[in-house]
Amino acid sequence: MRRLPRPGDSALIVVLLLPLAVALPRLGGLGGPPELWLTWVGRVTGILGLAMMLLAGLVSCRVPGFDRPFGGLARLWRLHHWLGFAAFILVMVHILALGLAAVPASLDAAVATLFPPPSQGAIWLGWLAWVAMVVFLAPTFDFFGKPHYQRWKRLHLVSAVALLLGLWHALLLAGEAWPWWLLGIAGLGAIAWRKGVAPQRRHPYRIEQVVPLARGVVELVLRPEGGGIRHHAGQFVYLTPLDEGLVAGRGEEHPYTIASAPSDSRLRIGIKDLGDASHALQTVTPGTRALIEGPYGEFFERRFPQRDMLWLGGGIGITPFVGGARDLATGAVMEGHIHLFYLASDAVRAYYQEELVDIAERVEGFTFTQHYSREKGAMTEAYLRQYCPDFTEREIYICGPPGMNHHLNRLLLDQGIPASRIHSEVFDFL
Known part of the structure; x- marks a missing residue:
């Protein structure tokens, strides 16, 4: 039996198809010679590809509670990754189809379609967006190895550049601009929230105890400096330690599951030595501060x-x-x-x-x-x-x-x- 779609999935599909539904009457049908339907395919894949890029930005906002209609943050991240990957494939089809559509006229016409004079700024904005996508996605390919966590997070700023350039490209060429303004505000606004606003809204805690559970495993007991968070059993948070003595992970956010009961006045987090940051937390100094973001999940x-x-x-x-x-x-x-x-x-x-x-x-x-x-x-x-x-x-x-x-x-x-x-x-x- 297949799992049922989540409410958030249906909302994403509606928003994804919105710019295409608005543009379809102007695009015409699939009939006619090959160059006409290739042009149609190129335009449709371009619209869907950019819409998926902007939606991938939207679902990365990581606002506590936003993940629940999608089945939790882990599933939302998978949607984010698949939207980004599908967007890249569609953009490649978009470029290829438009180029092939001009081939019956002449090879020079096909080259001119893809690489017009500099005065055709809208097309070159599209190419710059594509280059930014390649730079951003390159570390995800296996032959580069697993991307370093913090470098990968910083590289997400390049994705914002790709979205901005792609949106500009669409606004200059689209007959109806309002769907792109709507998606652009949502996608780029989510990235602005994630990189600018969200870090200022984390909850301050003090590490009260570091309880050894086994070799390479500890439980951190954290006391809130203020109201703290409210959570349900099975949820998780992002922990950012601020201990200046840490050999790794200071100021970095990493996800950890909450091990305390919701009624507990202390936040308890079990941490296993699985990487540089979690290894350093095995000897974090009691009394130092940490920032907590969340909770997330709906296990x-x-x-x-x-x-x-x-x-x-x-x-x-x-x-x-x-x-x-x-x-x-x-x-x-x-x-x-x-x-x-x-x-x-x-x-x-x-x-x-x-x-x-x-x-x-x-x-x-x-x-x-x-x-x-x-x-x-x-x-x-x-x-x-x-x-x-x-x-x-x-x-x-x-x-x-x-x-x-x-x-x-x-x-x-x-x-x-x-x-x-x-x-x-x-x-x-x-």
């Missing part, structure tokens, strides 16, 4: 209350379930029963197991089961059925490393569980 919001839940967490992906279990321990109302499986390599790497065992003993309807891969291998259908016989009837939540998520999703789908009842998050996006 536990996607469910049917009439069903019991199955939680499957592994690695540092256990943190949203820890937040959910701590919420239950504070007296939060629980709809149905919850069974949490903690997938770890061994007891040493099961960071929160003692606390989770204690919560399971105190909270009726919450069950906790450990699974150690060094003893039992990968999780199997038989193991799930042994400890949770009705697991195929439950609403299922998965969070952990990509390999674990892929294995569990495949296992569950093979049992006939519809994809609409499997909700997973992977800790692999920037």
Whole structure:
């Protein structure tokens, strides 16, 4: 079963098609000789390509709450990436189709169409936009290696230049300008918000404790300097540490899942050593300040209350379930029963197991089961059925490393569980 589209998806489609719908009466149909329909294809792909570029800018705004109609920030980022990629492909088709449309007249005419005299400024603005797109997208190709996080973020400013030039190109050539003004204000306004306004609206916190959980894993306990944020279990934030003693990551924002209950006066974040910034945070100085942006995500919001839940967490992906279990321990109302499986390599790497065992003993309807891969291998259908016989009837939540998520999703789908009842998050996006 395919997952149903989100409300935000429908809104994006409407906005995407708006400039094309306005321009179509002027573009005519697909009939006639090849050069006419190639011209039509070139214009349509150009309109859709620029619209996708501007929408990719719009969905990058990262305003807390804006991500929820799209299924969470991780999914919104995937939409952002696909919109950008599709826009580049459409722009390439736009250029190629317009050039080929002039070939029947002569090769010189085709060259003149794509590379006119300097007086044809609108066309050259389009080429400058294309060059900016290439500069921006080049690091995403595999042969360049994985882009450095902060350099990649700074390079996003080049995408703003591409949008501005592409918008200028369209406004000079379009018969109807108002759809482009609307999309331009939305796309470029979102980038202005992200780069200029949003950093000033982060919440100040003080790092109160750094609690070791295992080698290379700590939990930061942060006290708000002011009102702080309000969150739900399963959400995450962007943390920007300001400790001047950090060897890496100072002033950089990175996403981390909240491990505290929503009612907790302190914000608790589990951090595993997975890179330069997270490695440095293992020894961050207590008492130093940090900035918090968020919360984001809707992990536990996607469910049917009439069903019991199955939680499957592994690695540092256990943190949203820890937040959910701590919420239950504070007296939060629980709809149905919850069974949490903690997938770890061994007891040493099961960071929160003692606390989770204690919560399971105190909270009726919450069950906790450990699974150690060094003893039992990968999780199997038989193991799930042994400890949770009705697991195929439950609403299922998965969070952990990509390999674990892929294995569990495949296992569950093979049992006939519809994809609409499997909700997973992977800790692999920037």
